[in-house]
Amino acid sequence: MREFWPPMLAYCLIVLFAFPWAGEPALPLAARLALALLPVVPMILVLRACARMILRSDELEQRLALQALAAATVLVGSVSFAIGFVDSARILEVPGSSLLLVLPATIGTWGLSRWWLGRRLRT
Template structure:
């Protein structure tokens, strides 16, 4: 169990700084794109958010490689769920856009990777509970995990509120979307933690 905790703590140390870098790039550097005259510099700036994403992928790969066979199976199920759901929605949206029923531009591609991550978390949590685990995905520190997520969601909500008159619509929408997802995730982990505590208290009595 100690090795598992160390594995997840290393994952958190690698995951959250990369996510923070991604958010900072998207909110403070990416909006500068319209002001850049050099095509080369604009290309570098446009692709800059990919760098922290690669670090996130590296952290996830290291987590899976360090896990035992059961954990690797759970990760595989989560990935299968994410791939199936996101690809089905992408195909549906593509047909609707090709038929002219809905209008979609290339910017929608930005949301595919976050959608994969969210659906992977949902799928892995479901598989973990199915195999008798607690369903935790990115955090495994018990009570600390949901408080951490709720704190981050609260900070994002505060930033969105303070900067609502200065941010562009897509920036404000992204902040609110990320904050709402983290808040929902934190509440879900809090409910699961509370249920495990009640189950443990009931078995102890």
């Protein structure tokens, strides 16, 4: 967890204090682009920490993590895909910023799936 929390804290601080400046029209385009992409760097480090934690775990934990990730990917991917078609058909207008929710939704669904699989294993 020592590998997880520092980049997660950095991500939170960047999203709260640096990212809002990305929409400032007075800044040069390069600066706005850098500010817009800045939260990606610590999030990659967070995901790396999660992957390393899974790789250090035993076979059962790895299997449960993989099954949970598969379930999360199928669920969130299917919902995102369906929303894309609804938006393309102009039935419901979905803002592009909703793409920011795909990774957090996948991670959250992964966590819930992992909890459910672990609970199911114990019964």
